[in-house]
Amino acid sequence: MVNPLIRKLEHFARLTSGERQALERVVQTTRRLGPREDVIRDGDRPRHVNLILEGWACRYKQLEDGRRQVISIFLPGDLCDPHVFVLRKMDHSLGTLTPVLLAEIPEAAIREISAESRTLSEALWWEMLVTAAIQREWTVSLGQRLATERLGHLFCELFMRLKAVGLTSETSCEFPITQADLGDAMGLSTVHINRTLKELRAAGLIRLRGRQLTIPDFAALRAASLFDPAYLHHERDPSILHDD
Amino acid sequence: MVNPLIRKLEHFARLTSGERQALERVVQTTRRLGPREDVIRDGDRPRHVNLILEGWACRYKQLEDGRRQVISIFLPGDLCDPHVFVLRKMDHSLGTLTPVLLAEIPEAAIREISAESRTLSEALWWEMLVTAAIQREWTVSLGQRLATERLGHLFCELFMRLKAVGLTSETSCEFPITQADLGDAMGLSTVHINRTLKELRAAGLIRLRGRQLTIPDFAALRAASLFDPAYLHHERDPSILHDD
DNA sequence: CGATAGGTTGAGTCGCATCAACCGGGGTGG
DNA sequence: CCACCCCGGTTGATGCGACTCAACCTATCG
Numbered sequence: 001m002v003n004p005l006i007r008k009l010e011h012f013a014r015l016t017s018g019e020r021q022a023l024e025r026v027v028q029t030t031r032r033l034g035p036r037e038d039v040i041r042d043g044d045r046p047r048h049v050n051l052i053l054e055g056w057a058c059r060y061k062q063l064e065d066g067r068r069q070v071i072s073i074f075l076p077g078d079l080c081d082p083h084v085f086v087l088r089k090m091d092h093s094l095g096t097l098t099p100v101l102l103a104e105i106p107e108a109a110i111r112e113i114s115a116e117s118r119t120l121s122e123a124l125w126w127e128m129l130v131t132a133a134i135q136r137e138w139t140v141s142l143g144q145r146l147a148t149e150r151l152g153h154l155f156c157e158l159f160m161r162l163k164a165v166g167l168t169s170e171t172s173c174e175f176p177i178t179q180a181d182l183g184d185a186m187g188l189s190t191v192h193i194n195r196t197l198k199e200l201r202a203a204g205l206i207r208l209r210g211r212q213l214t215i216p217d218f219a220a221l222r223a224a225s226l227f228d229p230a231y232l233h234h235e236r237d238p239s240i241l242h243d244d
Numbered sequence: 245m246v247n248p249l250i251r252k253l254e255h256f257a258r259l260t261s262g263e264r265q266a267l268e269r270v271v272q273t274t275r276r277l278g279p280r281e282d283v284i285r286d287g288d289r290p291r292h293v294n295l296i297l298e299g300w301a302c303r304y305k306q307l308e309d310g311r312r313q314v315i316s317i318f319l320p321g322d323l324c325d326p327h328v329f330v331l332r333k334m335d336h337s338l339g340t341l342t343p344v345l346l347a348e349i350p351e352a353a354i355r356e357i358s359a360e361s362r363t364l365s366e367a368l369w370w371e372m373l374v375t376a377a378i379q380r381e382w383t384v385s386l387g388q389r390l391a392t393e394r395l396g397h398l399f400c401e402l403f404m405r406l407k408a409v410g411l412t413s414e415t416s417c418e419f420p421i422t423q424a425d426l427g428d429a430m431g432l433s434t435v436h437i438n439r440t441l442k443e444l445r446a447a448g449l450i451r452l453r454g455r456q457l458t459i460p461d462f463a464a465l466r467a468a469s470l471f472d473p474a475y476l477h478h479e480r481d482p483s484i485l486h487d488d
Numbered sequence: 489c490g491a492t493a494g495g496t497t498g499a500g501t502c503g504c505a506t507c508a509a510c511c512g513g514g515g516t517g518g
Numbered sequence: 519c520c521a522c523c524c525c526g527g528t529t530g531a532t533g534c535g536a537c538t539c540a541a542c543c544t545a546t547c548g
Contacts, residue, residue, distance in 0.1 A: 186387070189504070190527085197527095490548100492547090503537085506531100508530085
């Protein structure tokens with residue numbers, strides 16, 4: 001298994017084999033979790049940087065009265081907060097959505113690879129800034145987009161992020177999360193997620209059965225969802241933006 | 245005028261006078277803008293880090309069809325993206341909400357102060373991570389909170405952030421933005437902002453007249469809005485959390 | 489003093505929530 | 519092997535929160 005972080009970072013920078021090896025080396029301790037488990041909880045002191053190797057995870061926050069918001073979704077290759085150590089306590093939780101394999105990277109290892117190579121240091125910056133950009137785009141979705149646009153936009157985003165780590169076929173990808181989790185992420189009720197999916201299916205924009213998502217016409221979904229991939233900053237390899 | 249960034253960072257770290265001077269020195273070029281002007285536009289190449297010295301600004305994103313989302317609000321002492329240079333193009337715009345005085349800090353100056361002092365380097369990290377935490381909290385607001393809670397939460401947040409840079413009195417602060425901008429930030433229509441404000445006023449939770457906000461009973465507003473200030477990570481000086 | 493930006497209010501509508509019932513499949517235990 | 523359960527998905531009925539449209543009010547400023 002190739003470390004998916006490497007695949008992702010190569011969309012930003014051309015890496016030397018030494019740099020690739022350095023990235024391989026950060027994967028020392030790994031940890032396997034089942035679905036719906038917490039990686040770290042709100043209030044805990046962060047101990048290491050988590051790198052998702054397999055499966056889907058998320059940040060989430062639970063309000064006192066039980067309402068739950070999924071704040072971001074992590075896919076293979078995603079680094080959870082390369083610099084959390086500066087903060088004493090987590091202000092949100094990290095949990096799995098599916099079974100997950102993750103690498104626990106010590107603070108020192110992150111510092112080392114940034115010190116070793118300027119390219120890697122910049123690549124880690126890029127990763128962080130893209131994460132922030134994604135968070136901003138979610139803000140836009142929750143604030144402005146209707147349910148159909150919101151879901152369509154999410155499908156576009158996740159498909160492209162999965163494509164960047166080689167986890168898509170021509171028009172399909174795994175889509176292993178429940179409608180309830182989708183609802184918590186999009187600020188919509190499960191029932192409404194279900195009806196919205198029905199609508200997107202009826203419009204021929206997606207197929208979604210079991211754990212498989214198909215986007216037969218990416219350009220159409222993109223147009224319907226006002227999706228503009230610029231915020232993903234695949235600047236070295238913009239070809240990934242076009243699915244032709 | 246004391247650089248408000250210094251005031252803010254002192255809530256995270258104890259700074260030496262040398263470190264304070266280093267932060268003073270980054271303010272070389274300044275720029276004055278009127279209200280409703282763009283600092284930098286979506287698609288532009290970022291040229292420097294912007295530090296707000298006076299006034300309120302925001303990030304925003306405009307959809308093709310005109311819908312506008314204010315993604316975050318910048319107050320005096322806020323640094324806009326200390327490391328944008330890694331990205332080639334802005335994926336959103338920065339605009340003023342009121343007249344603004346800002347400092348344009350060159351990339352090199354940021355690098356220098358981080359290199360000079362480990363404390364400052366960590367303090368800048370802290371600033372970045374808190375910005376990200378605020379963004380996540382907005383995601384929660386937009387996804388889960390009702391209009392009254394959403395607005396109440398925003399008032400709590402802004403009041404505390406202003407307090408951290410000395411821009412509040414006992415129970416009041418300047419609140420110079422329009423209901424239309426509030427609406428764009430909270431994902432609500434202007435009309436509904438207006439009615440929600442009326443409701444908060446009627447409940448005695450806020451007073452808002454002209455450009456002055458008063459929160460007579462912070463604890464009450466905090467409870468009504470499910471506001472938990474942990475995400476602001478005022479870890480060195482938690483006293484700021486209590487308004488008694 | 490008129491123009492204009494921002495704020496306020498009412499009436500009608502719509503998107504999405506809630507509640508509730510039901511379906512289907514995979515896993516488990518008798 | 520079948521009965522049952524439970525989780526996730528699906529559908530209908532009804533209600534509420536927020537939107538839209540539209541009018542009007544108020545303060546500020548040239």
